[in-house]
Amino acid sequence: MTVLAPLLVLAMAPVAAGLIGGRVATRAARRLPPAAATVALTGFALTVSFATLALLCLTAFLGVVERFPATHPSDWSTPTLRERLPVPIPVGLAAGGVAAALLGRAARHLGRAVATARRTAAVVATWPSVGELTIVDDNAAHAYSVPGRNRRVVVSTGLLRSLTGPQRRALLAHEQAHLRHHHHRYAQLARLAAAAHPTLSPVARAVDRAIERWADAVAVRAVGDPVTVAHALGVAALAAPPPAGGLGAAHHDVVDRVRDLLEPPRRRSRAAVPLALAALLCWASVIALALYTFSVVELSESTLG
Incomplete structure (x- = not known):
């Protein structure tokens, strides 16, 4: 069983990476430039869930090789595989069960997300618009962007009346940025990764913050004044939450974002170092185990021959 210990250490690398990411994700979302934080956190989440x-x-496959001979070619030497890759059958079955459960969880999340986004987009597409802007005659305050083929920025007259001219431009620039930079893709990919790896939920929330x-x-670049954007966020914070599938301007850490607008934090590129190291650990573990498995399979073929 001397070979099993290092194999188990490699197999646990993604779990450790997910825990590391959950602890540093919020800090990275604030310390890195927002676009870089969004890309880095989303890529990290996808890497960890894939690994x-x-x-x-792989563990499930190796664990059931002996019990289910039909799962591998007939020219593989099962004794050699058992000696070099000593994955107990219960461990293999447990790994297979966990993998199936996580894949099922991710598939259900993806199905619900796609169906909800389509329903929301279909409803919004029926509303009159000017270009990508839809103004809804409603005293309640709400503003959100809806991606898709007929993408829209939806704003209520109630919210528009409560904003000054510059604040309106800031709000619209914010919502248009969600559409122009395809922020919904990052958000949905991070949430999908979290569905497949539950310890990544803090990373998915950090992606939402980085996107906002x-x-x-x-918006600051569009109006040239962070104070105006901060005031617009303060007013929009009273708005109703966006529908499922939409992105709203002020529903993620409004107080922290206003503080960052008025007192920008020092950007530190080294905040990405733990994420990069954890992602590299994941890839290294997958590649190492894949190469070792390949070498053992080749040995088992030559032994049987």
Whole structure:
């Protein structure tokens, strides 16, 4: 069983990476430039979830090789595989069960997200618009962007009346940034990764925060005044939450975002170092186990021959 210990250490790497990411994600979302934070956190989440599922599937396959001979070619030497890759059958079955559960969880999340986004987009597409802007005659305050083929920025007359001219431009620039930079894709990919790897939920929330800060930065460039954007966020914070599938201007850490607009934090590129190291650990573990498995399979073929 001397070989099993290092194999288990490699297999646990994605779990450790997910825990590391959950602890540093919020800090990275604030310390990195918003666009860089969004891309880095989303890529990290996808890496960890992929590595986890890949290693679970590999462990499951190796664990059932002896019990289910039909799962491998007939020219593989099962005794050699058992000696060099001593994955107990219960461990293999457990890994397979966990992999199936996580894949099912991710599939259900994806199905619900796609169906909800289509329903929301279909409803919004029926509303009159000027270009990508839809103004709804409603005293309640709400503003959100809806991606898709007929993408829209939806704003209520109640919210528009409560904003000054510059604040309206800031709000619209924020919502248009969500559409122009395809922020919904980052958000949905991060949530899908979290569905496949539950410890990544804090990372998915950090992606949402980074996305909003990205749109805030775009709004500041559009109006040239962070105070105006901060005031617009303060007013929009009273708005109703966006429908499922939409992105709203002021529903993620409004107080922190206003503070960052008025007193910008020092950007530190090294905030990405733990994420990069954890992602590299994931890829290294997957590649190492894949190469070792390949070498053992080749040995088992030559032994049987």
